[in-house]
Amino acid sequence: MSNSQPIGIFDSGVGGTSIWREIHELLPNERTIYLADSKNAPYGEKPIEEIKHLSRKNTEKLLDMGAKIIVIACNTATTNAIKDLRNEYAIPFIGIEPAIKPAALNSKSKTIGILATRGTLTSTLFSQTSDFYARNINIVEVEGHGLVELIEAGELDSPQMRSHLLKLLEPFFINKIDYLVLGCSHYPYLIPILEELLPKDVVIIDSGEAVARQTRSILSEKNLLLKETLPHKPIPEFFSNTNPKVLENLIEAVQNGYKVSYLDF
Numbered sequence: 406m407s408n409s410q411p412i413g414i415f416d417s418g419v420g421g422t423s424i425w426r427e428i429h430e431l432l433p434n435e436r437t438i439y440l441a442d443s444k445n446a447p448y449g450e451k452p453i454e455e456i457k458h459l460s461r462k463n464t465e466k467l468l469d470m471g472a473k474i475i476v477i478a479c480n481t482a483t484t485n486a487i488k489d490l491r492n493e494y495a496i497p498f499i500g501i502e503p504a505i506k507p508a509a510l511n512s513k514s515k516t517i518g519i520l521a522t523r524g525t526l527t528s529t530l531f532s533q534t535s536d537f538y539a540r541n542i543n544i545v546e547v548e549g550h551g552l553v554e555l556i557e558a559g560e561l562d563s564p565q566m567r568s569h570l571l572k573l574l575e576p577f578f579i580n581k582i583d584y585l586v587l588g589c590s591h592y593p594y595l596i597p598i599l600e601e602l603l604p605k606d607v608v609i610i611d612s613g614e615a616v617a618r619q620t621r622s623i624l625s626e627k628n629l630l631l632k633e634t635l636p637h638k639p640i641p642e643f644f645s646n647t648n649p650k651v652l653e654n655l656i657e658a659v660q661n662g663y664k665v666s667y668l669d670f
Contacts, residue, residue, distance in 0.1 A: 406473050407486065408629045411642075413465035413472025418557050419448035420591025421478025424501060425619050425641070427617035428476065432624075432636060435631050438470050439478075440670065441645040441652050443587035447553035448481040449522020449589065456524060460486035464494060473629050476620055477501060478590050480521060480612075485660045493519035495670045497627060499620050502534060503588035504610045509539040510607070512584050516543040518577040518607075521588025531588075545580045547573055549589060556591045559651045567598060574602060587611040594655070644668035 414425050414434050419441050429437060440463050448456050460482045467475050476499045477483045477490075483500035491498050503525065508517045517539070525531055526546050535544060551569055560566050577585065585607055587593060593611045600609065624630040643665045645652045653665045 406629065408624075408631050409436070410471045410473035410629075411438045411625075412474055412476065413438050413440070413467030413470065414476040414478050415440040415442060415460075415467060415482075416478040417448035417459070417481065418443040418553065418591065419645070419655050420553065420556060420589065420594065422592050422643075422652070422655050423593040423611070424476065424478035424613050424616050425656075427613035428620055429641060431617040431621055432631075434633075436639040437641045438467065438472060439641065439643045440466060440668075441643065441649075443557055443645055443647040443651075446557050447522060448479060449524035449553065450550075451524065452664045453524075456482060456540050457489055460490060461493070462670065464490055468494070468496065472496065474499065474620065474624060474627075476616065478616070479664070480588050480590060481528075483525035484525050484530040497623050498631075499616060499623060501590060501612050501616050502530060502561055503586045504612045504615065504616050505544075505586055506538040508586045508608075508610055509542045509583035512542060514581060514583040515541065516545065516582050517584040518545045518547065518580070518581050518582040519586045519588050520547050520549050520573070520592060521586075522553070525588045543580070545576050545582055547576055549573060549592065553589065553591050556594060557651060559654060561594055562598065562634070564602070566595075567602070570595070570598060570602060572598075577603065577607075580649060583607060585609045607627070640664050644665070644670070647670055
């Protein structure tokens with residue numbers, strides 16, 4: 406395996422681009438390939454075996470495209486499938502899971518909120534992480550039902566999104582949380598609206614930066630980090646198995662260009 410091969414990233418749609426941004430910012434010389442499995446979004450409400458099947462499908466496609474490491478930019482796929490993927494494939498995998506640890510350690514009210522999909526909230530890994538880091542913490546769990554669908558439809562700042570979010574956030578208001586952990590890679594795109602709707606003292610945490618640092622660490626450990634500076638920055642490649650327009654809209658601010666294509670996978 407060569408260090409010039411790309412970093413492969415997949416998610417159940419466009420949301421994992423929030424993870425891609427952090428990786429691209431930390432490792433701008435690395436080639437990146439992103440798969441948006443929007444046709445099957447959201448993963449969070451699917452049976453575990455189907456989540457595993459879709460994760461294998463995405464893995465196989467990224468391996469075909471020459472990936473040297475695979476980042477699962479999806480909380481649900483990480484918590485339900487990463488153990489199996491690591492057992493079945495020799496390539497390194499980086500997962501993403503809710504940042505419960507920093508929220509639990511820093512909470513002054515000892516009450517934190519988790520906004521996540523059902524697939525993440527009901528997973529064994531999530532339960533183990535919560536039990537280990539938040540034994541003396543009151544965790545208010547809210548399933549973000551419908552949020553992924555609205556984001557995938559490009560309804561980031563629509564009246565429907567705001568109305569729906571207000572209903573979902575009600576348990577957080579009632580329980581007076583001081584930290585909100587985002588447990589889905591789609592949800593960082595909601596941070597501007599969440600900051601408007603939540604009390605000003607609520608700290609919002611997502612996992613993107615930690616995932617990027619872990620990706621760099623594992624690449625370095627495996628001698629797969631691209632150390633040389635390239636004469637031309639690589640063009641990030643994005644693939645969607647539905648209309649790629651929403652994906653284009655989310656990444657159009659990338660300064661050094663990008664390529665978005667339809668791909669049936």
